[in-house]
Amino acid sequence: MTPVILVLNAGSSSLKFSLFSAASQDLQLIVRGQAEGLQTSPRFVVKDAAGVVLDEKAWGDGVPLGHGGALEHLVGFLRSRSEGYRLVGVGHRVVHGGLEFSRPAHVSPAVVQALEKYIPLAPLHQPHNLAPIKLLLERMPELPQAACFDTAFHRSMPAVAQAFALPASITERGVVRYGFHGLSYEYIASVLPQIDPPAAAGRTVVLHLGNGASMCALLGGRSVASTMGFTAVDGLPMGTRCGNLDPGVIVYMMDELNMDARAIEKLIYQQSGLLGVSGVSSDMRVLLASAEPGARRAIDLYVYRVGRELGSLAAALGGLDAIVFTAGIGENSAELRERICHDAGWLGLSIDAQVNRGKAQRISAPGSRVGAFVIPTNEELMIARHTRSLLAGAAATA
Ligand code: AMP
Numbered sequence: 001m002t003p004v005i006l007v008l009n010a011g012s013s014s015l016k017f018s019l020f021s022a023a024s025q026d027l028q029l030i031v032r033g034q035a036e037g038l039q040t041s042p043r044f045v046v047k048d049a050a051g052v053v054l055d056e057k058a059w060g061d062g063v064p065l066g067h068g069g070a071l072e073h074l075v076g077f078l079r080s081r082s083e084g085y086r087l088v089g090v091g092h093r094v095v096h097g098g099l100e101f102s103r104p105a106h107v108s109p110a111v112v113q114a115l116e117k118y119i120p121l122a123p124l125h126q127p128h129n130l131a132p133i134k135l136l137l138e139r140m141p142e143l144p145q146a147a148c149f150d151t152a153f154h155r156s157m158p159a160v161a162q163a164f165a166l167p168a169s170i171t172e173r174g175v176v177r178y179g180f181h182g183l184s185y186e187y188i189a190s191v192l193p194q195i196d197p198p199a200a201a202g203r204t205v206v207l208h209l210g211n212g213a214s215m216c217a218l219l220g221g222r223s224v225a226s227t228m229g230f231t232a233v234d235g236l237p238m239g240t241r242c243g244n245l246d247p248g249v250i251v252y253m254m255d256e257l258n259m260d261a262r263a264i265e266k267l268i269y270q271q272s273g274l275l276g277v278s279g280v281s282s283d284m285r286v287l288l289a290s291a292e293p294g295a296r297r298a299i300d301l302y303v304y305r306v307g308r309e310l311g312s313l314a315a316a317l318g319g320l321d322a323i324v325f326t327a328g329i330g331e332n333s334a335e336l337r338e339r340i341c342h343d344a345g346w347l348g349l350s351i352d353a354q355v356n357r358g359k360a361q362r363i364s365a366p367g368s369r370v371g372a373f374v375i376p377t378n379e380e381l382m383i384a385r386h387t388r389s390l391l392a393g394a395a396a397t398a
Helices: 067-080 109-116 126-139 152-156 182-195 197-201 247-256 261-270 273-278 284-289 293-317 327-332 334-347 379-397
Strands: 002-010 015-021 028-036 043-048 053-058 085-094 145-149 203-209 213-219 222-226 322-326 371-374
Touching: 002 126, 002 379, 015 067, 015 379, 028 067, 028 379, 043 067, 067 126, 085 126, 085 379, 109 126, 126 145, 145 182, 145 379, 152 182, 152 222, 182 197, 182 203, 182 213, 182 222, 182 322, 182 379, 197 322, 197 371, 203 293, 203 327, 213 293, 222 293, 247 261, 273 284, 273 293, 284 293, 284 334, 293 334, 322 327, 322 334, 327 334, 334 371
Parallel strands: 002 085, 085 145, 203 322, 322 371
Antiparallel strands: 002 015, 015 028, 028 043, 043 053, 203 213, 213 222
16 A cells, blocks of 8 residues: 555645655645635546546635635545555644744644644635644544644744844744745755755745745754744735835824724735735736736836845845745746846846746856756645654654
8 A cells, every 4th residue: 555645735715635655655646626716616627647637626616615625625625535545644824833843743633733823924824724633533533644834934933033123022922923835845955955055055035925925044954043033924915915015004004094903904915015015916917917007016016125125135144045936926937037136136146038028947147156047846745754754754754
């Protein structure tokens, strides 16, 4: 029987999954897919490693299928194809591990209880991340589960990079910079040594530019600074999140616009960023194709803010040897990469415009002092690796 690991990434209205064979040293993807439109118009699709659709189902508008129903459907699908496979564990993406979790953790009721404390720190992610964990604990308590955190990789940041300039009484409550997208950065740090050993050993800024977006300064493969802070709304403008904001704006909105915490939360997480500035869309592809002045304004602001954060992270590193683009925008938009790299010319970076428009991993021009790379991220593989290590550790100590 082939041992397999299931990876789950549960969002507010989706449940993404990947199944990996753990038979050999290299984990091999078997199938991946997602249930999306949960609670509104649920759809399920699963594809093999080559992207061929193996199964699809749409429930239709208004069917109240939630995470539980989606998980049941997924388990049913996996059981129908389980011949020759043995599920040895499930790995979950969990956005917040707080100060407590600096590495992946074996799930237990006590761990779930500890993770529920962080719901106020990641209200749009944490409850959904925990939903399938709790369901599986209830229904299949013997099945080993691993919680893998977006914050854990950044626990290596020096104290000065974690601190806000707030009174100790607030800092002591855990109000510090955590940083997110850690599984993505950890994956990039794990493959960079094969792609460019000097960059891996040196000072590299990774730009995770997706619907959520952040940047991370890596020194010898360890996180030393991140654009994200206490919550995943800090740093760069994102699809719908505002990123960096003068805290005085929040006070102004409360005093002058009579907005309460929930209204402000909705504004800064769901109605700002590319969507809010453009008034057109949160989707970079749509903005790039749009002739609306708002779309241009949103892209200009995005590029400007990436450039400023790059300068800040280069300062935190004391110089820059390489940058790495990853995630949806970073991996796919040659135009955005070109604009960002053009603005970073002062750092000693120049790219080969033609190579940038192709599929190459290295896009910096020969002779550029700073290397530039495009590396597709793979958070699911990182979670599967962690889950396997955790299972192996448990077996070794049993
Ligand atoms: P992710 O969250 O990593 O899936 O990234 C989603 C973002 O990547 C969205 O803003 C998409 O518009 C953007 N994206 C994907 N493909 C492209 C592309 N070819 N050009 C520009 N943006 C893209």
